Amino acid sequence: MNHPRTLSVAVSLAALTALVPACGNNDLPTTTSTGGSGGGSTGSSSGSSGSGGSESAWDWGLPLGVPKPRVPKDNPMSEAKVELGRRLFYDKRLSDNQTYSCATCHLQEKAFTDGLAHAVGSTGEIHPRGSMGLVNVAYASRLTWANPLIEDLEQQARLPMFGETPVELGLAGKEQELFDRLGAEPVYQKLFPEAFPDEAEAISLVTITFAIAAFERAMTSFRSPYDRYAYGGDATGLSGAAQKGRDLFFSEKLECFHCHGGFAFSDSVVRDGSTFVEVAFHNTGLYNLDGKGAYPAANTGVFAISGLPTDMGRFRAPTLRNIAVTAPYMHDGSVATLEEVLDHYAAGGRTILSGPDAGDGSKSPFKSELINGFVLSAEEKSDVVAFLKSLTDEELLKDPKLADPWGKAP
16 A cells, blocks of 8 residues: 555655755755655554554663653554664665665764764765764654754655765665665565565655664663663662762753753653654854854854854754764764863853864854853863763663674675
8 A cells, every 4th residue: 555655756856855965964944845755753643554563562671761752653663664674774775886874874883973073975975064873863853963844764864865965875866776776685575575564565765764764763772871870770870970970960050951951861852742842953152253153154053944043053962872982072073072072161162263163152142042151170070071971871882683684795
């Protein structure tokens, strides 16, 4: 049967590639509807068409006190779908030249980031932004660094596949070639029908992106020392230094928790049963090129979409979970260490003394009112870093359920 989101693939792809570039590294307006094949945060309420399983049967493995993510009604979770999505996520056949997969820019050992200041696409094109982490992305109410119009993972999955400004996987105009490649793989001949038993066409743009989205939703991370302490009742979960750092982190002195609070350590959050969807973007005073708040042309944040001066330099606050393994920091990787991140916020914004980006970010008229600077002793700074390191989920970084299933090939 036809999927409830599916209209004309040709029409939806034309709209997508014309208006929506790469996955978080560049954000342009997506004002044209992509038909029914990739838009909408909740999709159709038509039930389990093509589901391959029941959402209620999926075990999120969450500690007591952590809510379940919100899942689109037309793409419920299932073991078969997540396994298919894992195969696709690590499959280099999802790039035109078959050199890149989703996992190329989202490495498990780096909490599904890539360690680069600027992501590099399959054609070698260098992107203006870094690859965002995917851990707990199921809870993100908006995707990418600065596009408030990208609301769900099904929609977002198309950006790296078909975006051209910049190119990531380079599949624009190569849809049928992609379907043929995947259809020739015996593993997929079995997995696609299992994951989407009600679909007339087992391998399609809908089933590919829905499976990848399901796998990404499965990347939950709640096994850190902090989680053992906060949710597991383990008084030894945090060191004394980390406990002091936690108190500072959640204090009005530092105000970190306003943008990085709650179970997700972020403020753009949606969960199962949410009646209010939190969406927030922030200017953190990284740049002030002209003394009037300007950011570098390739990285103007939400301003690139809205055109509103007050949106200059506003980016989404990423989760701080696993932050110790996701350096370099900020949207453009311009801050190298956690200590330097704290220095930036302590100064109330960054001052660049020379070069094309020179300026005093602390004096930007668009800087968040929450960033006012503070004073930390060397010991306090070390304590906060210890707390941030306690958010690392070591099991996630080597969890075989999230690892490459292909081995050496493809």
